[in-house]
Amino acid sequence: MLKTYLKRCIFCLALCFAVSSHAHNPPYLIISEIESGRLTFENEQIAAEYAAASKRLRIRRLEAMPWTKKIYVFIKAGFEHIIPDGLDHILFVLGLFFSSLKLRPLLIQVTAFTLAHSITLILAGLGLVKIQGSFVEPFIALSIVWIAVENTLFKKTTRWRSLVVFMFGLLHGLGFANLLSQYGLPKNNFISLLFAFNVGVEFGQLFVLLLAFIVAKTLFKNSWESGKIRVPASILIGCAGLHWLFQSLV
């Protein structure tokens, strides 16, 4: 044990003296070189260590918050994950919006999507399902392309549409879970915060739909009816989806 004392003491002494009133040449520089070798700087490693430390810091800060504040923070996080950060999810929801002129099928689809991504978010959040982000990303992009293609080619939505949307919802949930795990969830109140995050995501989604609805009803009342907006908008959404698809594959 004395060995480590020695090493330790060199440092603490040296540093104490280095900054105390009238400093002599700090002796620790030379000694520490010998004792511990040179430091090598590998940027990737330093960045990875920094990210891990940032996560620990966030969790510490979160754990120190009162319960209500934590809930608020996670609802906000879920919301921000859609607006403004989740452009891919926004486009997917808009894709659903452009698919149907009637409220009922839209509600069914949105509910299916919500149910599905809640299931996977919670399963992944609890650690029951583990899937790499790099695996999920291309599928999320593909889901956007698929919805856009459907919107463009078919006048009416297919019977299987709700099921397809449900499957895509499962994927999107995994995407949310990945980001949430990078972000870190405090261990106490785990479930309630996971739930709060999900609620935030729903709010974000509803907000997108509401906005789309208002815009459509006020600005494009006529062209909307004839599908003039529906097709070009879906093509744009599809292009964005394709772009992400290539990006995630490369």
Next chain:
Amino acid sequence: MGLLIFASCQQNPKMNDNINPFFQEWNTQYQVPPFLQIKDEHYMPAFEKGMEENLAEIDSIVNNPEEPTFENTIEELERTGKLLTKVQRVFSNLAGSNTNPKLQELQRELSPMISAHYDKIALNEGLFLRVESIWNNRENFSLTDEQIKLLKDTRKQFIRSGALLDSNQKEEITKINSKISELSTQFGQNLLAETNGFELILDDDELDGLSDGVIAAASESAAQKMNEATSPEEKAKYENKYVFTPHRSSMYPFLTESTRRDLREILYKSYVMRGDNNNENDNKEIAVEIANLRAQKAEIMGYKTHAHFILEDNMLKSPEEVYDLLIKLWEPALKRAKSEVLDMQAVSDSEGNNFKIAAWDWWHYSEKVRKAKYDLDEAELKPYLSLDNVIKGVFNTTNKLWGLTFTEIFDIDLYHPDARIWKVTDKDGSHLGIFIGDYFTRSNKRGGAWMSSFKGQSNLDGRERPVVVNVCNFPAPVGDDPSLLSFENVTTLFHEFGHAMHGTLTNVTYPSMAGTSAPRDFVEFPSQVLEHWASEPEVLKSFATHYQTGEPMPDELIEKLLKASKFNQGFINTEYLAASLLDMDWHTITSDVVLEDANSFEASSLAKIGLIDEIAPRYRSTYFAHIFSGGYSSGYYSYIHAAVLDSDGFEAFIEAGDVFDETLSSKLRKHVYEKGSTEEAMDLYVKFRGRKPIIEPLLKVRGLDGKPD
């Protein structure tokens, strides 16, 4: 796609981003440096301006037309250099704990600039004349004891820099100083070259006894060498090979595990022969030359030897006192070491070997003895020692001793997200200081553990409380598990926390006397004494709870742990004391002694004390960097001196029958942790302990008292 924005509670000091933060008031919480605003390019201009301002302040003190008084000279000196100190504290901390190539380059650039700057002040004749005149008139000023001590210390600094010498002598001293500094640098460079210059390159069939981890590390260093190799032949040399070097981190595991006695001998000898190979990196002549120059310098300064010159500032005031201590400890240590040799010989003989244990066998056979005799598995301890629990444990200890409370602060941004910050509050609710703990190892942090501060304590112009920091290199958490410490880590944490308390409880008037500005052989007392609480069963049980089950550490495990602390103490103390005595021998020669050869000097020094062949001094002369290229000449004994104090100091609590005895803990605080260097260290100790320190408690703690474990 990121959700990094939320939940960040940024601190927003009202500062102008375009101005160098060192040139602005820090109206941050508790004056914690505004780390996010400080960029690498801010340091140099701040250092330059800081030095310039500092010299201007000195000039205005010297040119003050009024008669020199304590207030207009000594006290004013305490107010100088604020900007320089401000930048120096931040820089020297971050250059150690969160460095980068730019900071390292700055460090090399700044080091000579800063020492030249302080030399300028120390050699300022006008300033010294004012100090001297106050000293001579000190009876006529009504000065407090603290003021007298400050006056005395300030004056002594000038004198020790040569203020009383005539101009010829001054010139001589300058020459000697620069020669010594040149030789010291050379010594260090030679040593580095020698340590890096030897490799034991092994094949697959030479790894007998080595564990997977050790083999992997050796294979990794071979791969690294291959990467660095410039020619194909050189690359081939390392291909599919395993490399061991005389760096301790590589050598100790090999010496412990390898069953190849011949290879152990080769690696061990490469280590102890560093600087002694009669090549261009030889340190023998340099050591002799440095010792001679130091003796000459001491004579010019009016001291008998270099050791007399150095020790004047310490708690032990003369070489006689140091020798007396070391020799008293030597006999019991050597006796135990000899019995350890017998234990190892018995193990070796029982294996059917037919050789006498040699120095390169020590690690291998002591490990076997350890397993047989102490049988402590570190892995069994770790689940009880999660970092968070240990931090709570040390906080609780100071709460029980002095009533301190620690409140974590979450809205201050530090230099790295792993650094944590607490507000320290005294028993009566008043603010004592800020404690920063930066515990995990990372690639841009130096090895080891240390304490430092970002802001000092002073009562000179209002009550200013400190900001102190502990930096360690504990393993970072893996996955969802918390960081689990070894017991050695735990004592390190308590140790550094002891320094932190010395820096936090300090309550003195003048900044230069605050906190850890105590003599070198005393400053480790506040840190080492706190370690005793970590291994006190009552305390250990309160914080060492299993991170999953919450169960406290079982009694039998605690017992094993405490017993194991006596393992190998004969060896550890003997090698250390031999080096300390060697250090003293080198520095108690007078200038008229003609030293011829470093090896024969060393041999006779070691023969005099009867060191056994199975042990080499912790450092042989040719690689004793502490004394020949660091700042530890005639100071290497300090560690064990502080150990005498901490064992004896803690013994007082044992005698009182309560490790949190109120009277003792308040004395410890009042006379040790609060006082900085406002009184002589020995006086402080005696005020706390009621008498001078004795060595018996240390002998007991280290198992050198001749009693069975």
